[in-house]
Amino acid sequence: CSTTSIGVFAKIDNAKIKSLQQMSLESSLSYEIVESLTVEVGPRLPGSPADLKTVAWAEAKFKALNYDKIYKEPVEIPVWTRGAASAEITAPFPQPIVITALGGSVATPDEGIEAEIVRFDNIEQLQQADSKLVEGKIVFIDPITERHRTGKGYGKVVGARSKGAVESAKKGALAVVIRSIGTDSDRFAHTGMMRYSDDTIKIPAAAMSVPDANQVNAMLDRGQPVRIKMNLSPASKGVASSYNVIGEITGSTYPDEIILLGAHHDSWDEGTGALDDGAGVGIVMATGALIKKHSVQPKRTIRVVLYAAEEIGLIGGKAYAKAHEKELDKHRFALESDFGAGLIWRLDTRVNPAALEDMKNIARMLEPLGIEMGHNNAGGGPDISMLPGYGVPVINLQQDGSDYFDYHHTPNDTLDKIDPAKIAQNTTAWVTFAVMAAEVDAQLRPIPERK
Amino acid sequence: CSTTSIGVFAKIDNAKIKSLQQMSLESSLSYEIVESLTVEVGPRLPGSPADLKTVAWAEAKFKALNYDKIYKEPVEIPVWTRGAASAEITAPFPQPIVITALGGSVATPDEGIEAEIVRFDNIEQLQQADSKLVEGKIVFIDPITERHRTGKGYGKVVGARSKGAVESAKKGALAVVIRSIGTDSDRFAHTGMMRYSDDTIKIPAAAMSVPDANQVNAMLDRGQPVRIKMNLSPASKGVASSYNVIGEITGSTYPDEIILLGAHHDSWDEGTGALDDGAGVGIVMATGALIKKHSVQPKRTIRVVLYAAEEIGLIGGKAYAKAHEKELDKHRFALESDFGAGLIWRLDTRVNPAALEDMKNIARMLEPLGIEMGHNNAGGGPDISMLPGYGVPVINLQQDGSDYFDYHHTPNDTLDKIDPAKIAQNTTAWVTFAVMAAEVDAQLRPIPERK
Ligand SMILES: [Zn+2]
Ligand SMILES: [Zn+2]
Ligand SMILES: [Zn+2]
Numbered sequence: 033c034s035t036t037s038i039g040v041f042a043k044i045d046n047a048k049i050k051s052l053q054q055m056s057l058e059s060s061l062s063y064e065i066v067e068s069l070t071v072e073v074g075p076r077l078p079g080s081p082a083d084l085k086t087v088a089w090a091e092a093k094f095k096a097l098n099y100d101k102i103y104k105e106p107v108e109i110p111v112w113t114r115g116a117a118s119a120e121i122t123a124p125f126p127q128p129i130v131i132t133a134l135g136g137s138v139a140t141p142d143e144g145i146e147a148e149i150v151r152f153d154n155i156e157q158l159q160q161a162d163s164k165l166v167e168g169k170i171v172f173i174d175p176i177t178e179r180h181r182t183g184k185g186y187g188k189v190v191g192a193r194s195k196g197a198v199e200s201a202k203k204g205a206l207a208v209v210i211r212s213i214g215t216d217s218d219r220f221a222h223t224g225m226m227r228y229s230d231d232t233i234k235i236p237a238a239a240m241s242v243p244d245a246n247q248v249n250a251m252l253d254r255g256q257p258v259r260i261k262m263n264l265s266p267a268s269k270g271v272a273s274s275y276n277v278i279g280e281i282t283g284s285t286y287p288d289e290i291i292l293l294g295a296h297h298d299s300w301d302e303g304t305g306a307l308d309d310g311a312g313v314g315i316v317m318a319t320g321a322l323i324k325k326h327s328v329q330p331k332r333t334i335r336v337v338l339y340a341a342e343e344i345g346l347i348g349g350k351a352y353a354k355a356h357e358k359e360l361d362k363h364r365f366a367l368e369s370d371f372g373a374g375l376i377w378r379l380d381t382r383v384n385p386a387a388l389e390d391m392k393n394i395a396r397m398l399e400p401l402g403i404e405m406g407h408n409n410a411g412g413g414p415d416i417s418m419l420p421g422y423g424v425p426v427i428n429l430q431q432d433g434s435d436y437f438d439y440h441h442t443p444n445d446t447l448d449k450i451d452p453a454k455i456a457q458n459t460t461a462w463v464t465f466a467v468m469a470a471e472v473d474a475q476l477r478p479i480p481e482r483k
Numbered sequence: 484c485s486t487t488s489i490g491v492f493a494k495i496d497n498a499k500i501k502s503l504q505q506m507s508l509e510s511s512l513s514y515e516i517v518e519s520l521t522v523e524v525g526p527r528l529p530g531s532p533a534d535l536k537t538v539a540w541a542e543a544k545f546k547a548l549n550y551d552k553i554y555k556e557p558v559e560i561p562v563w564t565r566g567a568a569s570a571e572i573t574a575p576f577p578q579p580i581v582i583t584a585l586g587g588s589v590a591t592p593d594e595g596i597e598a599e600i601v602r603f604d605n606i607e608q609l610q611q612a613d614s615k616l617v618e619g620k621i622v623f624i625d626p627i628t629e630r631h632r633t634g635k636g637y638g639k640v641v642g643a644r645s646k647g648a649v650e651s652a653k654k655g656a657l658a659v660v661i662r663s664i665g666t667d668s669d670r671f672a673h674t675g676m677m678r679y680s681d682d683t684i685k686i687p688a689a690a691m692s693v694p695d696a697n698q699v700n701a702m703l704d705r706g707q708p709v710r711i712k713m714n715l716s717p718a719s720k721g722v723a724s725s726y727n728v729i730g731e732i733t734g735s736t737y738p739d740e741i742i743l744l745g746a747h748h749d750s751w752d753e754g755t756g757a758l759d760d761g762a763g764v765g766i767v768m769a770t771g772a773l774i775k776k777h778s779v780q781p782k783r784t785i786r787v788v789l790y791a792a793e794e795i796g797l798i799g800g801k802a803y804a805k806a807h808e809k810e811l812d813k814h815r816f817a818l819e820s821d822f823g824a825g826l827i828w829r830l831d832t833r834v835n836p837a838a839l840e841d842m843k844n845i846a847r848m849l850e851p852l853g854i855e856m857g858h859n860n861a862g863g864g865p866d867i868s869m870l871p872g873y874g875v876p877v878i879n880l881q882q883d884g885s886d887y888f889d890y891h892h893t894p895n896d897t898l899d900k901i902d903p904a905k906i907a908q909n910t911t912a913w914v915t916f917a918v919m920a921a922e923v924d925a926q927l928r929p930i931p932e933r934k
């Protein structure tokens with residue numbers, strides 16, 4: 033396979049790539065970047081004072097990492113503050129439970145909301161329910177998030193979080209509380225964005241921890257009505273400015289052609305956002321830096337984009353697509369790291385099938401890292417999810433996310449959950465992909481429709 | 484080995500014990516008892532309204548389990564309420580941290596306490612420190628709890644919690660905050676009792692979670708002073724009554740001779756006390772119940788004691804020893820379950836060496852459960868720790884506590900942390916020990932001094 037690759041990648045031969053890989057595996061740079069972000073900034077809710085600190089941190093870090101070009105692009109974001117959250121079961125067996133407000137939720141009245149709950153297995157069951165069952169109650173949506181390497185259990189149930197308030201309000205509920213969208217059994221509630229619609233009233237929305245959801249079920253199993261009281265004090269406070277922060281390693285031959293490496297710099301506020309998405313920030317920033325440090329000038333420009341305000345609705349991602357609309361035809365590849373720091377195990381692509389041989393050549397160099405060639409039906413990450421609509425080829429360096437949803441959007445998303453050896457493997461895969469992708473001359477478009 | 488045992492235990496032969504064991508392994512009774520306690524009562528802080536609910540629950544449960552004799556004995560306990568706890572790092576990198584008040588702590592002023600911290604590896608280092616380093620600061624004691632099957636890492640460092648406030652106050656500190664005494668790396672602070680002395684002022688005392696302790700260290704490693712602001716609002720509120728609750732299975736031949744099986748019915752307030760000590764309550768209550776249910780009348784009385792207010796200073800244990808002082812010479816054995824629900828792996832004893840052959844006979848019947856014979860230097864559990872002083876032989880059915888201090892005294896001590904199969908193994912070992920110990924006629928005293 034060595035000879036095959038040499039044919040395609042004339043300037044960066046396999047020996048050079050292997051030496052880059054060796055260096056990257058031995059480097060702790062990506063871990064150090066996450067450490068710096070999570071310690072020196074910590075939680076960084078979009079629109080909070082920490083958000084602009086993150087922007088300043090990112091600019092300074094790109095500079096320290098010796099990027100060729102560093103700039104930022106403004107985005108406007110709605111400001112939401114969490115306030116306090118508390119809840120208790122008031123009947124039949126009074127005791128406190130652990131809840132958190134879902135992102136964007138309105139507050140309860142100061143005195144809280146107290147009502148009987150009505151339980152649904154999932155959002156679909158709620159949608160089919162008779163309004164009479166729901167009216168005047170607190171809806172409890174109780175879906176179980178299955179653990180899976182690809183994280184596919186999350187997508188199946190996250191509708192309870194995003195749509196629960198609207199569907200509950202339609203049927204006259206006073207509030208909604210969901211079993212946390214998470215695979216753990218720790219006493220943490222998982223936050224995350226929810227949405228309202230213009231034609232239903234806005235009711236408070238919260239999540240309870242998995243052990244608390246089990247506790248509520250144990251009471252329901254006894255055949256008695258369960259009543260809950262919840263107090264939430266989040267608030268919406270106008271708009272604020274933030275920025276996508278961008279660093280580039282300039283391409284040698286085609287500087288205007290772009291390999292986009294993305295991650296989001298914001299996080300939820302209860303943890304320090306180490307896995308979500310400090311890890312991604314560390315991986316993509318280290319990728320450009322290690323390439324630069326080892327004097328590999330890529331043939332095309334490697335553009336590292338740290339998106340603002342992903343958590344509250346892909347705001348940075350949408351702003352980037354809009355601001356760069358005219359340049360998107362020069363985007364050769366886009367990929368994003370936003371799934372923690374588990375080992376990468378598969379390379380998925382979405383490129384013109386004519387370019388698949390080049391992709392396989394890259395996959396061969398990833399093989400020693402334990403990474404196999406996957407399908408040609410990649411979605412890209414959240415902030416680049418709109419780019420295939422513009423014809424941009426997207427890539428997934430698929431991580432093992434088996435434990436990602438144990439910590440996702442909880443206070444427990446902290447640095448200690450990152451294994452330095454695993455994030456180094458990630459970074460090495462990204463370095464390998466980025467330098468090799470920058471060399472690919474094949475026609476990458478049109479990309480196939482997503483199946 | 485079958486014949487040996489038959490010689491000693493004439494009335495309850497090996498076949499009967501094996502059938503009891505089989506039935507007990509298949510029973511989920513101990514798990515159901517913990518479920519009932521943690522769901523129907525939940526957290527049960529000594530002196531809180533839940534404390535007397537627990538007492539009522541225990542009496543009703545003993546009754547439902549068909550115990551021969553059920554009674555309760557009053558204890559007087561100081562009332563302490565937790566209030567709220569919050570803290571933040573104010574410099575160099577402002578961000579919130581997770582803390583909890585240590586049990587018994589005084590409150591901070593309403594506006595909180597804000598000061599630079601001074602860090603010590605452990606209580607010993609603090610004790611040796613120059614007061615000038617400590618004066619006007621918040622002491623941060625930062626010992627790491629080692630994971631061990633026997634839990635021996637806990638005893639090495641728990642002095643930071645119990646003695647931290649006194650030692651800090653002696654040197655002029657404003658407050659003390661410790662790294663949680665725990666083996667986990669979850670964003671929970673571990674509470675637990677602390678003490679004041681009469682000759683030092685009472686300063687507020689808290690614990691921070693392990694990830695937060697790491698975060699503080701990461702800042703200290705940057706060579707900058709770290710400042711913390713903490714707010715605690717616990718309060719002492721006089722005294723209240725609670726009760727040790729006792730259930731007995733009456734002995735056939737020597738009803739006044741006692742095999743004491745103990746656990747404590749109180750818990751800390753942030754979790755539901757499933758492991759500490761719901762599991763113990765389930766194991767000891769199920770032990771008597773299963774023996775009774777299977778028509779094994781023990782030769783001596785099996786007395787199950789559910790102690791009150793263990794967490795705040797062994798109050799129930801001390802009260803029992805005092806109330807039963809004249810009867811303690813009739814206590815043949817005492818054992819306590821208060822270390823979670825991990826598999827039992829060793830039988831430790833403290834009996835007259837002349838009785839060790841009988842102990843070995845019991846151990847032989849425990850062997851199929853994976854339990855080996857241990858030493859003759861047992862301490863017993865916390866609530867029975869004063870009994871050897873009265874000559875009472877004590878036993879430890881030693882559990883695997885490898886993960887006990889992951890959850891201990893945190894909000895995360897909930898039912899889901901108990902493996903039904905493991906608690907059934909525990910119960911089976913207790914059933915086996917109890918029925919066989921009730922048969923032992925050998926002289927058990929005097930017991931050896933503890934090494
Ligand atoms: Zn993310
Ligand atoms: Zn997220
Ligand atoms: Zn205990």
Ligand SMILES: [Zn+2]
Nearest residue numbers: 751759794892
């Ligand atoms: Zn305890």
